[in-house]
Amino acid sequence: xxxxxxxxxxxxxxxxxxxxxxxxxxxxxxxxxxxxxxxxxxxxxxxxxxxxxxxxxxxxxxxxxxxxxxxxxxxxxxxxxxxxxxxxxxxxxxxxxxxxxxxxxxxxxxxxxxxxxxxxxxxxxxxxxxxxxxxxxxxxxxxxxxxxxxxxxxxxxxxxxxxxxxxxxxxxxxxxxxxxxxxxxxxxxxxxxxxxxxxxxxxxxxxxxxxxxxxxxxxxxxxxxxxxxxxxxxxxxxxxxxxxxxxxxxxxxxxxxxxxxxxxxxxxxxxxxxxxxxxxxxxxxxxxxxxxxxxxxxxxxxxxxxxxxxxxxxxxxxxxxxxxxxxxxxxxxxxxxxxxxxxxxxxxxxxxxxxxxxxxxxxxxxxxxxxxxxxxxxxxxxxxxxxxxxxxxxxxxxxxxxxxxxxxxxxxxxxxxxxxxxxxxxxxxxxxxxxxxxxxxxxxxxxxxxxxxxxx
Amino acid sequence: xxxxxxxxxxxxxxxxxxxxxxxxxxxxxxxxxxxxxxxxxxxxxxxxxxxxxxxxxxxxxxxxxxxxxxxxxxxxxxxxxxxxxxxxxxxxxxxxxxxxxxxxxxxxxxxxxxxxxxxxxxxxxxxxxxxxxxxxxxxxxxxxxxxxxxxxxxxxxxxxxxxxxxxxxxxxxxxxxxxxxxxxxxxxxxxxxxxxxxxxxxxxxxxxxxxxxxxxxxxxxxxxxxxxxxxxxxxxxxxxxxxxxxxxxxxxxxxxxxxxxxxxxxxxxxxxxxxxxxxxxxxxxxxxxxxxxxxxxxxxxxxxxxxxxxxxxxxxxxxxxxxxxxxxxxxxxxxxxxxxxxxxxxxxxxxxxxxxxxxxxxxxxxxxxxxxxxxxxxxxxxxxxxxxxxxxxxxxxxxxxxxxxxxxxxxxxxxxxxxxxxxxxxxxxxxxxxxxxxxxxxxxxxxxxxxxxxxx
Numbered sequence: 001x002x003x004x005x006x007x008x009x010x011x012x013x014x015x016x017x018x019x020x021x022x023x024x025x026x027x028x029x030x031x032x033x034x035x036x037x038x039x040x041x042x043x044x045x046x047x048x049x050x051x052x053x054x055x056x057x058x059x060x061x062x063x064x065x066x067x068x069x070x071x072x073x074x075x076x077x078x079x080x081x082x083x084x085x086x087x088x089x090x091x092x093x094x095x096x097x098x099x100x101x102x103x104x105x106x107x108x109x110x111x112x113x114x115x116x117x118x119x120x121x122x123x124x125x126x127x128x129x130x131x132x133x134x135x136x137x138x139x140x141x142x143x144x145x146x147x148x149x150x151x152x153x154x155x156x157x158x159x160x161x162x163x164x165x166x167x168x169x170x171x172x173x174x175x176x177x178x179x180x181x182x183x184x185x186x187x188x189x190x191x192x193x194x195x196x197x198x199x200x201x202x203x204x205x206x207x208x209x210x211x212x213x214x215x216x217x218x219x220x221x222x223x224x225x226x227x228x229x230x231x232x233x234x235x236x237x238x239x240x241x242x243x244x245x246x247x248x249x250x251x252x253x254x255x256x257x258x259x260x261x262x263x264x265x266x267x268x269x270x271x272x273x274x275x276x277x278x279x280x281x282x283x284x285x286x287x288x289x290x291x292x293x294x295x296x297x298x299x300x301x302x303x304x305x306x307x308x309x310x311x312x313x314x315x316x317x318x319x320x321x322x323x324x325x326x327x328x329x330x331x332x333x334x335x336x337x338x339x340x341x342x343x344x345x346x347x348x349x350x351x352x353x354x355x356x357x358x359x360x361x362x363x364x365x366x367x368x369x370x371x372x373x374x375x376x377x378x379x380x381x382x383x384x385x386x387x388x389x390x391x392x393x394x395x396x397x398x399x400x401x402x403x404x405x406x407x408x409x410x411x412x413x414x415x416x417x418x419x420x421x422x423x424x425x426x427x428x429x430x431x432x433x434x435x436x437x438x439x440x441x442x443x444x445x446x447x448x449x450x451x452x453x454x455x456x
Numbered sequence: 457x458x459x460x461x462x463x464x465x466x467x468x469x470x471x472x473x474x475x476x477x478x479x480x481x482x483x484x485x486x487x488x489x490x491x492x493x494x495x496x497x498x499x500x501x502x503x504x505x506x507x508x509x510x511x512x513x514x515x516x517x518x519x520x521x522x523x524x525x526x527x528x529x530x531x532x533x534x535x536x537x538x539x540x541x542x543x544x545x546x547x548x549x550x551x552x553x554x555x556x557x558x559x560x561x562x563x564x565x566x567x568x569x570x571x572x573x574x575x576x577x578x579x580x581x582x583x584x585x586x587x588x589x590x591x592x593x594x595x596x597x598x599x600x601x602x603x604x605x606x607x608x609x610x611x612x613x614x615x616x617x618x619x620x621x622x623x624x625x626x627x628x629x630x631x632x633x634x635x636x637x638x639x640x641x642x643x644x645x646x647x648x649x650x651x652x653x654x655x656x657x658x659x660x661x662x663x664x665x666x667x668x669x670x671x672x673x674x675x676x677x678x679x680x681x682x683x684x685x686x687x688x689x690x691x692x693x694x695x696x697x698x699x700x701x702x703x704x705x706x707x708x709x710x711x712x713x714x715x716x717x718x719x720x721x722x723x724x725x726x727x728x729x730x731x732x733x734x735x736x737x738x739x740x741x742x743x744x745x746x747x748x749x750x751x752x753x754x755x756x757x758x759x760x761x762x763x764x765x766x767x768x769x770x771x772x773x774x775x776x777x778x779x780x781x782x783x784x785x786x787x788x789x790x791x792x793x794x795x796x797x798x799x800x801x802x803x804x805x806x807x808x809x810x811x812x813x814x815x816x817x818x819x820x821x822x823x824x825x826x827x828x829x830x831x832x833x834x835x836x837x838x839x840x841x842x843x844x845x846x847x848x849x850x851x852x853x854x855x856x857x858x859x860x861x862x863x864x865x866x867x868x869x870x871x872x873x874x875x876x877x878x879x880x881x882x883x884x885x886x887x888x889x890x891x892x893x894x895x896x897x898x899x900x901x902x903x904x905x906x907x908x909x910x911x912x
Contacts, residue, residue, distance in 0.1 A: 303784055372752055
């Protein structure tokens with residue numbers, strides 16, 4: 001067991017880092033090669049993320065560009081930026097030559113604008129250069145920004161035998177052949193076939209006879225999140241990208257979609273936790289502050305609002321000071337219920353499975369909130385009655401709690417639906433936004449209802 | 457544009473549903489075939505999710521089992537359960553025959569135990585039956601529970617030509633050929649090659665000569681989340697599964713991993729929002745209540761705790777009633793900061809990139825919290841001073857706020873790290889758990905410090 005477990009996940013150890021650092025000090029290139037050549041480039045990138053900048057650059061200059069280009073794509077973004085700063089335009093261009101067009105374009109896009117031009121001008125392979133420049137023109141959130149130009153394309157008029165010959169040539173540039181795309185003489189996508197189809201066909205057959213006309217594709221301007229949904233729903237491992245005239249432009253593979261999905265999930269999770277912009281725990285204090293402070297400030301404003309409401313009711317409830325001691329409870333319940341309701345809706349919207357009318361949804365949420373509220377209110381009623389011995393106060397607090405929970409549930413359901421209709425990412429609704437507004441509404445409703453019940 | 461957009465996402469319309477329902481009433485099977493045969497099985501599953509049970513069963517019985525087996529795997533779990541209840545063991549077995557072993561085992565595992573046996577006994581293909589029974593024995597959270605038996609396997613001693621011949625046979629059962637796995641005569645995995653390698657090799661070459669010995673694999677008992685990490689990190693589209701003796705047992709494909717990742721992300725998101733167990737917005741009110749109520753009850757206890765604390769300080773602060781009006785603000789800030797800190801750590805832990813010592817992490821979080829707290833405290837100080845005109849009160853509230861925020865940040869950082877060390881999913885720390893404990897700690901610290909500063 002332990003052997004397999006070691007194998008499954010590469011473990012970055014302090015010993016390994018020290019060993020690499022020591023070998024760099026000794027300039028023992030042979031031993032470094034010997035040590036690192038066994039590792040996957042993604043593992044070497046993890047090692048480099050932990051080294052000093054000079055040491056990382058030493059390794060990048062030591063290994064051949066076929067490996068280092070892949071390592072660079074896997075490096076932490078901040079580290080990559082620093083490493084690339086220390087390489088000449090010529091050296092970066094050499095790395096770019098080794099990369100697939102999608103990774104190449106992504107790496108160039110991260111460079112400052114003047115460097116971009118310098119690097120592009122140093123790329124020797126004219127076709128690679130033109131393809132990268134094409135990709136750089138697309139918005140990064142569209143299919144065009146995600147696709148690679150590398151694909152295997154055959155014409156419908158070819159024979160299987162001719163096709164096999166040509167594919168041997170094209171496939172060298174394509175890391176993984178998922179599908180072979182069939183185009184007509186206008187370069188329009190008209191079908192697909194798999195290597196399996198090709199192997200099992202007779203060599204004199206025409207491509208048109210064995211290709212499958214039922215080929216999914218996405219438009220170059222489609223949103224990457226929509227592309228992710230299509231590939232996931234239909235279990236696709238690659239999807240061709242076409243322009244408005246159905247001309248084949250590139251293809252997107254599932255590994256890029258996996259990255260998109262992961263980023264999207266992390267962004268939503270962070271938004272729900274009150275963190276804007278994509279930060280990681282090892283970002284600088286300044287970056288982390290900038291991502292968190294706006295939401296905290298919103299919370300501060302909410303707290304000030306709650307303060308003003310309580311002050312406004314101070315006179316009325318001078319005899320019922322105990323009511324004020326329950327405001328944190330009311331605020332917490334309103335916030336929690338709101339977050340729960342909004343989270344369910346936000347997830348439903350993300351999965352495109354929120355069907356039916358808004359009214360029936362609000363009605364269901366109202367029932368649910370009323371049920372939860374009622375159960376919780378019984379406990380609260382018994383607690384207040386037992387400790388304070390005043391049934392009126394206990395009733396006022398408990399009935400208010402039910403009302404607050406129902407309203408909180410409705411707000412939590414309505415706000416994301418409303419934002420979504422307006423074309424705003426509903427994910428911002430789960431978290432501080434809903435918590436803060438529910439705090440204020442909750443406390444206001446609580447005092448109103450308590451006032452009515454106690455007849456003040 | 458609009459044409460492409462229509463194509464990219466199948467849109468379920470009320471018109472389409474009515475059309476299908478009407479055709480079922482008319483028993484117009486020909487027209488139903490004509491309409492549905494154009495749709496992808498995942499789209500037909502969406503239609504069936506919206507139909508009445510009898511109508512859904514009508515469609516399942518109408519279409520051929522090659523299509524309906526795939527439709528069944530895509531149906532909403534509740535609907536599938538109901539549909540399967542209305543099919544005989546024989547009918548289910550016919551659907552199972554059409555499925556890959558992994559989907560077949562998953563579908564059987566959902567059936568009640570006595571039906572499982574009845575269905576399995578009706579499977580005619582003995583090999584398929586044995587493979588499904590093998591898969592049913594693995595824990596669903598392990599590689600074994602996720603893998604399929606379908607794969608393309610060749611022996612190292614074969615020639616390329618012989619291999620091509622055999623593959624034509626094996627590949628028929630395998631939807632997608634990612635890699636061809638090379639085994640020795642003990643069935644141990646010793647390498648891999650791609651169809652591309654095979655096509656570009658000479659027909660008299662031995663497999664051993666052209667295969668790549670550097671093959672990643674996972675153990676059948678490995679946790680699916682670890683498998684997901686490996687496949688994601690190394691951009692793999694399929695990974696072979698072996699036993700402790702390196703004997704090849706099956707393979708896992710990326711589309712299954714995509715589903716695992718999605719479920720994991722949704723579960724974490726729900727936990728952060730205070731929802732346990734995997735629920736969807738269209739689950740029953742009872743299911744939704746059971747998922748939400750425990751966390752709300754925790755919040756209620758927290759609120760009662762806050763009440764007791766405030767009551768305890770009632771005497772001391774009789775002259776400073778204004779302090780009580782800021783408790784919702786203090787509680788909200790403590791909760792928000794705690795959630796922010798814990799979310800970052802939970803994500804870091806999920807990505808395996810929380811390195812370095814706990815102490816340095818706590819120190820960083822303390823600086824960050826102090827910085828945020830200081831900025832927010834200045835605003836609060838100015839507000840209280842301006843509205844109340846009492847600098848002492850303003851100072852007491854503001855300084856407490858900074859302390860509360862620092863402690864909240866430390867708790868938010870420490871709790872998930874602690875849970876993780878103990879082998880508990882740290883994701884439960886983000887959300888009501890941290891909010892509630894921080895509410896109580898926050899209010900307690902607030903009154904303590906205010907008491908010291910005001911010298912009561």
